[in-house]
Amino acid sequence: MFDHDLIEKHPFERVPLDRDLYLMDEKWMPAYEKVLITLVRGGEHGHVGYVSAAAARETTPEAIELSWYPNIFDRFHEVRVILPRSQFVACAECWQYDEKPRIFVRSEWLRICICEPIRYLC
Numbered sequence: 001m002f003d004h005d006l007i008e009k010h011p012f013e014r015v016p017l018d019r020d021l022y023l024m025d026e027k028w029m030p031a032y033e034k035v036l037i038t039l040v041r042g043g044e045h046g047h048v049g050y051v052s053a054a055a056a057r058e059t060t061p062e063a064i065e066l067s068w069y070p071n072i073f074d075r076f077h078e079v080r081v082i083l084p085r086s087q088f089v090a091c092a093e094c095w096q097y098d099e100k101p102r103i104f105v106r107s108e109w110l111r112i113c114i115c116e117p118i119r120y121l122c
Contacts, residue, residue, distance in 0.1 A: 002033055002092040006040045010091040010101060015056045015064055021101040022051035023068070025110050026089040032102065039097055051102070052114050054081070064088065064103075068114065081113055 002009050010016060024032070028049035035046045053069040064083045071077035087109035093101035 001029060001090060002036070004037060004040060006096050007033075007036055007092055007094050010093070012064070012085055012088050012091075013059055013061075015059060015091050015103060016093070016101050017056050017058070019055060019101065021054055021056060021091075021093075021103060023054050023066070023110065023114065024049060024051050024102045024104050025107050026104045027107055029090065029104050033092075036092070036094055036097075036099065039099075040094065045097075052110075054103070056103070061085070083109070 015021075031048040035048050039045050053072045055067045055069075056064050057067055058065040062085055064085075066081045066083055068079045068081045069077060070079060083103070083105060087106045089104040089106060091101055091103045093099055
């Protein structure tokens, strides 16, 4: 997955820290890879799935500490979230095309830790 010279894959231990990134459900990985390949081959950029704004703050051997931003219009609504290694699937970016890193996570973790709490914040 994400095997192209212009697509950078980051292992769990080297997820970019203190940068804007997106959390995305693992179910969107094949479609997003297709969009990226089309983009780097000179095609039109498409949008796939849903993203959640975040920033990785620290990595440990067992987890990544994330700042999750449920409100993308300002940075005053920051929620600390812990992403266990077992829930991390992949991280890919294509900086040459201004594609921020996307951390793909297990569907169930995303639903429980991100999607469900949104209901209570609105």
